[in-house]
Amino acid sequence: MSAGTGATRQRVPGRPVGVRAASAHRGGPRRSLTRALPVAPALVLLLLFLAGPIAYCAYIAFTDLQLTGQAHSSFVGFANFRTAFKDEAFRNAVWLTLVFTVLSSLVGQNTLGLALAALMQRASKPVRTLTGGIVITSWVLPEVVAGFLLYAFFRREGTLNAILDWLHLPRQNWLFTLPILAVSFANVWRGTAFSMLVYSAALNDIPKEITEAAEVDGASGARRLWHITLPMIRRSIGTNLMLNTLQTLSVFGLIWVMTRGGPGNRSQTLPLFMYEQAFQNSMIGYGTAVALLLLLVGSLFALVYMRLLRTEV
Amino acid sequence: MASTLTSRRRSRRLAADAGLLVVAAAFVLPLAWVILSSVDPHAGLQVKTPDGITFGNFSAVLKPDITFTPLLNSLILCGGGTLLTVVCAALAAYPLSRFTSRLNRPFLLTILFASSLPITAIMVPVYALFVRVNLIDTMQGTIFFFAASQLPFAIWLMKNFMDGVPRELEEAAWTDGASSLQSLVRIVLPLMAPGVAVVTVFSFVMMWGNFFVPFMLLLTPDQMPASVSINEFFGNRGMVAYGQLAAFSVIYSTPVILLYVLVARRLGGGFALGGAVKG
Numbered sequence: 091m092s093a094g095t096g097a098t099r100q101r102v103p104g105r106p107v108g109v110r111a112a113s114a115h116r117g118g119p120r121r122s123l124t125r126a127l128p129v130a131p132a133l134v135l136l137l138l139f140l141a142g143p144i145a146y147c148a149y150i151a152f153t154d155l156q157l158t159g160q161a162h163s164s165f166v167g168f169a170n171f172r173t174a175f176k177d178e179a180f181r182n183a184v185w186l187t188l189v190f191t192v193l194s195s196l197v198g199q200n201t202l203g204l205a206l207a208a209l210m211q212r213a214s215k216p217v218r219t220l221t222g223g224i225v226i227t228s229w230v231l232p233e234v235v236a237g238f239l240l241y242a243f244f245r246r247e248g249t250l251n252a253i254l255d256w257l258h259l260p261r262q263n264w265l266f267t268l269p270i271l272a273v274s275f276a277n278v279w280r281g282t283a284f285s286m287l288v289y290s291a292a293l294n295d296i297p298k299e300i301t302e303a304a305e306v307d308g309a310s311g312a313r314r315l316w317h318i319t320l321p322m323i324r325r326s327i328g329t330n331l332m333l334n335t336l337q338t339l340s341v342f343g344l345i346w347v348m349t350r351g352g353p354g355n356r357s358q359t360l361p362l363f364m365y366e367q368a369f370q371n372s373m374i375g376y377g378t379a380v381a382l383l384l385l386l387v388g389s390l391f392a393l394v395y396m397r398l399l400r401t402e403v
Numbered sequence: 404m405a406s407t408l409t410s411r412r413r414s415r416r417l418a419a420d421a422g423l424l425v426v427a428a429a430f431v432l433p434l435a436w437v438i439l440s441s442v443d444p445h446a447g448l449q450v451k452t453p454d455g456i457t458f459g460n461f462s463a464v465l466k467p468d469i470t471f472t473p474l475l476n477s478l479i480l481c482g483g484g485t486l487l488t489v490v491c492a493a494l495a496a497y498p499l500s501r502f503t504s505r506l507n508r509p510f511l512l513t514i515l516f517a518s519s520l521p522i523t524a525i526m527v528p529v530y531a532l533f534v535r536v537n538l539i540d541t542m543q544g545t546i547f548f549f550a551a552s553q554l555p556f557a558i559w560l561m562k563n564f565m566d567g568v569p570r571e572l573e574e575a576a577w578t579d580g581a582s583s584l585q586s587l588v589r590i591v592l593p594l595m596a597p598g599v600a601v602v603t604v605f606s607f608v609m610m611w612g613n614f615f616v617p618f619m620l621l622l623t624p625d626q627m628p629a630s631v632s633i634n635e636f637f638g639n640r641g642m643v644a645y646g647q648l649a650a651f652s653v654i655y656s657t658p659v660i661l662l663y664v665l666v667a668r669r670l671g672g673g674f675a676l677g678g679a680v681k682g
Contacts (some may be wrong), residue, residue: 139551145462232612
């Protein structure tokens with residue numbers, strides 16, 4: 091992979107002259123059009139099925155489009171957004187999305203991923219392979235399957251309560267009393283592997299001499315982590331946080347399978363709220379307004395992510 | 404000094420091993436549940452040693468309406484979507500990697516931006532749009548959307564892999580009068596076969612596990628892929644047969660795990676995708 095990254099870095103100005111010379115005789119603006127032709131199929135697909143829906147999203151968010159009676163939708167300006175900000179259920183969804191993102195992505199996946207990667211640097215090979223295999227398997231599993239596995243884990247009759255009984259600790263009906271915590275743990279279970287892989291790659295790039303020198307100088311583990319390791323991998327931390335957050339913002343299937351957003355709406359994050367408004371309440375316009383807000387927040391994170399990459403690419 | 408350092412290292416390795424094993428134990432519990440329950444004649448929601456080993460759960464779900472049709476639908480959707488993605492991405496990556504243009508950079512930046520957008524957010528408008536243009540509840544519509552949603556990242560990856568193929572090899576073919584398409588298909592793509600494999604597997608795995616897209620865009624039960632039909636085990640059939648649900652989960656998950664192992668092996672370690680995403 092490093093080969094690919096390296097090649098990206100020496101971009102346009104570094105192009106060999108040979109290419110230009112070899113095709114120079116074709117000449118003219120027609121040439122550049124022919125050259126760009128292979129991009130066309132991808133471009134058509136992207137415009138029709140990605141840019142199209144995004145533009146359509148921005149349009150119907152300002153209408154009162156409903157599931158029934160498509161023809162009668164009319165432009166309502168910012169009414170959907172005003173409704174949203176006054177809507178108790180919407181604010182609940184925003185709050186839960188925030189909790190879900192901070193708990194599972196920023197704290198959970200990110201920290202656990204870094205801890206795993208750091209431990210793997212020191213651990214023996216069999217343990218490293220075993221742990222890596224297990225953590226990556228939970229990542230590769232289809233979202234819905236992961237949902238079922240953790241549903242079984244957190245259910246009243248599930249594995250977690252069995253373990254708590256065995257330890258003589260009080261049992262809980264996790265999916266009922268703390269649904270947002272349960273789905274956050276589920277997302278940590280499912281998403282940690284990605285952070286682990288990113289951080290393993292980053293830690294492998296730190297020259298051994300630097301950490302060893304600090305160790306010989308008597309710097310403690312915590313100080314080495316704080317003063318050497320973390321500053322050296324800060325780019326990876328940035329990109330990883332952004333990608334985790336973007337992934338977490340779009341989690342739907344996992345929560346849908348585990349709790350359907352319930353009980354009540356106590357685990358209803360924005361994607362589930364949007365779905366409920368659009369389909370159970372038939373208010374496509376309103377649902378789309380919520381979707382547009384989600385998309386805007388996502389774009390913001392995507393821009394920060396690109397900003398972080400720019401220094402690298 | 405040297406000996407204390409070595410002994411300190413050894414005790415640190417033991418501590419690291421212990422730490423990893425604790426995490427591994429926590430992570431393995433849900434996985435153990437699905438494996439053990441799938442062969443347990445009396446599976447419940449807890450991890451437990453099976454009451455004898457049976458393949459009854461598997462034979463109970465290995466029927467056309469429960470397993471074969473949904474898996475075939477998944478295969479059509481994801482196979483079609485992946486094929487479209489990989490072909491379009493390879494074609495698009497070629498000029499981006501080989502020719503200079505002022506448009507390259509803005510195009511790539513837009514692609515990168517699009518690849519990180521939360522696709523979940525646009526599913527409601529996509530549904531509304533598909534109703535308008537009569538693509539709702541059609542396999543081809545879903546395939547097109549799958550391909551479009553996966554394309555930005557696929558183009559980005561493909562272009563990075565293509566940059567790693569030296570140009571000199573192609574120049575010989577150019578002087579012999581080969582067209583761009585010929586040199587792409589005969590020279591560049593074979594040389595970056597591992598890269599193409601990564602893009603293919605990654606796209607396929609993403610689509611295979613995707614629940615929300617087919618859930619929104621398909622309506623007829625006969626067309627549903629495994630990711631949606633698995634929900635039938637709950638609700639409609641009354642009592643949930645957890646053993647069968649587990650058996651179905653195992654069948655449905657196996658292809659993607661095998662594909663991942665295949666690619667990870669090929670590229671030496673599981674770091675390929677993590678590194679790829681990093682840019």
